[in-house]
Amino acid sequence: KQEVTQIPAALSVPEGENLVLNCSFTDSAIYNLQWFRQDPGKGLTSLLLIQSSQREQTSGRLNASLDKSSGRSTLYIAASQPGDSATYLCAVMNNAGNMLTFGGGTRLMVKP
Amino acid sequence: DGGITQSPKYLFRKEGQNVTLSCEQNLNHDAMYWYRQDPGQGLRLIYYSQIVNDFQKGDIAEGYSVSREKKESFPLTVTSAQKNPTAFYLCASKQGAFNSHTEAFFGQGTRLTVV
Numbered sequence: 001k002q003e004v005t006q007i008p009a010a011l012s013v014p015e016g017e018n019l020v021l022n023c024s025f026t027d028s029a030i031y032n033l034q035w036f037r038q039d040p041g042k043g044l045t046s047l048l049l050i051q052s053s054q055r056e057q058t059s060g061r062l063n064a065s066l067d068k069s070s071g072r073s074t075l076y077i078a079a080s081q082p083g084d085s086a087t088y089l090c091a092v093m094n095n096a097g098n099m100l101t102f103g104g105g106t107r108l109m110v111k112p
Numbered sequence: 113d114g115g116i117t118q119s120p121k122y123l124f125r126k127e128g129q130n131v132t133l134s135c136e137q138n139l140n141h142d143a144m145y146w147y148r149q150d151p152g153q154g155l156r157l158i159y160y161s162q163i164v165n166d167f168q169k170g171d172i173a174e175g176y177s178v179s180r181e182k183k184e185s186f187p188l189t190v191t192s193a194q195k196n197p198t199a200f201y202l203c204a205s206k207q208g209a210f211n212s213h214t215e216a217f218f219g220q221g222t223r224l225t226v227v
Binding site for chain 2: 004006041043045099100102105
């Protein structure tokens with residue numbers, strides 16, 4: 001059974017810092033990996049999707065990488081802002097393309 | 113605007129009651145999903161549906177039921193058999209049922225509390 005782990009569970013940084021969030025998964029036979037943002041009491045907003053054949057994806061200040069063989073993904077946030085404060089979740093899609101398995105999330109706080 | 117609408121936003125259930133959470137999407141997506149989120153935890157899959165009139169159990173289906181009579185709608189019923197139903201429930205949808213690299217989109221969630 002696929003298991004997804006995110007470390008750290010919580011992170012607090014001063015504004016302007018570059019930071020990295022980590023995601024690891026136990027079964028490397030994935031179809032794609034998706035990073036989401038969740039604000040308190042809200043639903044999830046998709047940030048980036050990386051196909052299993054890709055190494056990275058970029059959107060603005062966000063860059064996500066994928067190393068499928070080692071079962072790892074990172075989300076890099078450049079020049080962090082207080083508005084980036086949220087919980088970030090990674091999720092892997094199985095090879096059948098029908099199930100997303102989520103990590104527990106990293107709660108990020110960016111202090112002004 | 114296109115999107116996924118969950119209702120109600122807050123729901124209170126008495127012990128022994130069945131309640132139904134609504135999820136509607138106008139994105140013309142084939143696949144729809146229900147997840148449960150407990151405080152400080154990730155999302156766990158309850159049920160999913162790839163096409164109309166078909167659905168599959170996820171990891172924690174016991175005490176829940178669903179239907180998929182229309183492409184746009186995927187209601188979730190929390191039955192009295194679910195012993196610990198207090199949680200945040202999230203509905204999602206995705207274009208393309210199988211083997212498609214498309215993003216999953218989520219609704220704003222329903223917070224269910226047992227009183």
